[in-house]
Amino acid sequence: xxxxxxxxxxxxxxxxxxxxxxxxxxxxxxxxxxxxxxxxxxxxxxxxxxxxxxxxxxxxxxxxxxxxxxxxxxxxxxxxxxxxxxxxxxxxxxxxxxxxxxxxxxxxxxxxxxxxxxxxxxxxxxxxxxxxxxxxxxxxxxxxxxxxxxxxxxxxxxxxxxxxxxxxxxxxxxxxxxxxxxxxxxxxxxxxxxxxxxxxxxxxxxxxxxxxxxxxxxxxxxxxxxxxxxxxxxxxxxxxxxxxxxxxxxxxxxxxxxxxx
Amino acid sequence: xxxxxxxxxxxxxxxxxxxxxxxxxxxxxxxxxxxxxxxxxxxxxxxxxxxxxxxxxxxxxxxxxxxxxxxxxxxxxxxxxxxxxxxxxxxxxxxxxxxxxxxxxxxxxxxxxxxxxxxxxxxxxxxxxxxxxxxxxxxxxxxxxxxxxxxxxxxxxxxxxxxxxxxxxxxxxxxxxxxxxxxxxxxxxxxxxxxxxxxxxxxxxxxxxxxxxxxxxxxxxxxxxxxxxxxxxxxxxxxxxxxxxxxxxxxxxxxxxxxxxx
Numbered sequence: 087x088x089x090x091x092x093x094x095x096x097x098x099x100x101x102x103x104x105x106x107x108x109x110x111x112x113x114x115x116x117x118x119x120x121x122x123x124x125x126x127x128x129x130x131x132x133x134x135x136x137x138x139x140x141x142x143x144x145x146x147x148x149x150x151x152x153x154x155x156x157x158x159x160x161x162x163x164x165x166x167x168x169x170x171x172x173x174x175x176x177x178x179x180x181x182x183x184x185x186x187x188x189x190x191x192x193x194x195x196x197x198x199x200x201x202x203x204x205x206x207x208x209x210x211x212x213x214x215x216x217x218x219x220x221x222x223x224x225x226x227x228x229x230x231x232x233x234x235x236x237x238x239x240x241x242x243x244x245x246x247x248x249x250x251x252x253x254x255x256x257x258x259x260x261x262x263x264x265x266x267x268x269x270x271x272x273x274x275x276x277x278x279x280x281x282x283x284x285x286x287x288x289x290x291x292x293x294x295x296x297x298x299x300x301x302x303x304x305x306x307x308x309x310x311x312x313x314x315x316x317x318x319x320x321x322x323x324x325x326x327x328x329x330x331x332x333x334x335x336x337x338x339x340x341x342x343x344x345x346x347x
Numbered sequence: 348x349x350x351x352x353x354x355x356x357x358x359x360x361x362x363x364x365x366x367x368x369x370x371x372x373x374x375x376x377x378x379x380x381x382x383x384x385x386x387x388x389x390x391x392x393x394x395x396x397x398x399x400x401x402x403x404x405x406x407x408x409x410x411x412x413x414x415x416x417x418x419x420x421x422x423x424x425x426x427x428x429x430x431x432x433x434x435x436x437x438x439x440x441x442x443x444x445x446x447x448x449x450x451x452x453x454x455x456x457x458x459x460x461x462x463x464x465x466x467x468x469x470x471x472x473x474x475x476x477x478x479x480x481x482x483x484x485x486x487x488x489x490x491x492x493x494x495x496x497x498x499x500x501x502x503x504x505x506x507x508x509x510x511x512x513x514x515x516x517x518x519x520x521x522x523x524x525x526x527x528x529x530x531x532x533x534x535x536x537x538x539x540x541x542x543x544x545x546x547x548x549x550x551x552x553x554x555x556x557x558x559x560x561x562x563x564x565x566x567x568x569x570x571x572x573x574x575x576x577x578x579x580x581x582x583x584x585x586x587x588x589x590x591x592x593x594x595x596x597x598x599x600x601x602x603x604x605x606x607x608x609x
Contacts, residue, residue, distance in 0.1 A: 114526030259380035
């Protein structure tokens with residue numbers, strides 16, 4: 087058991103190091119994050135002024151965590167898609183590692199590196215923009231843990247999209263729409279409290295509501311009840327996603343055909 | 348020469364269509380997924396404006412118009428000239444030779460070398476949003492809208508070409524260029540009315556998304572020759588720079604030894 091875990095931990099460690107050493111890529115991602123934070127800060131400043139409502143600072147912290155979830159996710163859907171379509175996965179079938187867990191561990195390593203970069207750089211930038219935090223410092227580790235949990239669920243969702251390659255010819259646009267559904271149903275960019283009530287009632291039945299809105303709301307509305315609700319729903323949705331991924335993976339294993347050459 | 352290039356252009360597009368329709372169901376599904384993706388984004392802004400009424404004077408009508416022009420322009424870029432995104436890849440794997448050794452215009456061949464059928468969904472989004480904006484009733488507005496989408500698509504192509512061309516000068520810079528282009532897209536999808544002060548300077552210089560989202564909307568809603576002149580001057584300057592930068596970079600390109608047939 088320990089050997090199995092350490093094997094996959096090594097994959098995660100290697101991709102963590104690789105991602106952390108690519109400075110050009112990190113710089114590019116930080117430019118995007120900074121622009122997003124500054125642009126939406128400007129939007130909330132304008133909206134806040136017009137409605138005489140000081141909503142600015144809590145929304146920017148909320149946005150930082152939402153963007154961390156979105157931007158930290160590696161393109162694991164494309165990797166699965168390409169591996170399945172090109173037959174590359176066949177190379178790994180006879181290796182003493184599970185193809186799925188290998189790719190998943192690599193993605194977790196990459197995601198963790200991005201998560202740390204975005205949270206640390208974005209945290210400093212957001213603090214510089216807002217000059218205040220909407221949460222109590224003692225709750226920060228819990229908020230960050232919940233944000234990381236949400237990143238993992240987002241990764242499950244991307245794996246599920248990638249696994250759909252056994253049914254679809256290209257999963258690129260499917261993944262794009264799933265991301266966009268997260269923006270809307272999860273309130274990833276504009277918090278759900280701004281949407282009409284009828285829409286929020288629908289959004290509640292989607293996984294995005296749980297891993298974006300409920301988890302991220304803790305940053306400005308922390309309570310133990312809210313935390314419990316977020317954890318329960320996140321566990322429920324991640325179990326469903328894992329069940330789908332493993333069912334698809336089993337189907338994939340049965341469908342895989344290896345030709346000589 | 349121009350007629351010959353135009354014939355070549357149509358023949359490339361015909362082939363792209365044929366290959367996209369090799370699987371009709373996939374082509375249509377990707378098209379609808381793209382359409383859905385764009386409309387979901389607009390829905391997000393609708394929810395905000397439904398709640399707040401307007402953002403610094405911009406109403407949903409302005410946003411429909413902005414996203415309409417933006418999507419249509421991006422659609423033209425992605426359907427017909429997406430090859431500029433692939434330049435770093437061509438440089439890296441040596442396939443640029445396929446284009447520069449041809450007697451045809453090499454930049455034209457590179458630009459038209461890639462196409463994505465799903466981005467017809469962007470063009471459809473553009474038309475739908477233009478109708479939603481309510482400006483479609485006037486023939487002059489329809490004509491202005493079409494001209495503006497062409498200008499916007501030229502800006503997209505020129506900006507992406509300039510960023511891709513950086514790969515001639517420095518290794519491993521394609522991801523950086525991609526991220527800057529993404530920032531450009533992010534900036535251009537925000538209501539222009541939120542930018543003021545230093546933001547506006549960045550919005551019109553370093554990442555010149557204002558020429559895609561601010562000027563075209565103002566030209567349709569409140570036509571002034573000066574705005575059109577500014578937009579045209581910027582487009583001409585940017586495309587001239589991108590073409591010059593590409594050919595200058597091309598001189599630095601060292602040939603590989605990869606053999607291929609095209």
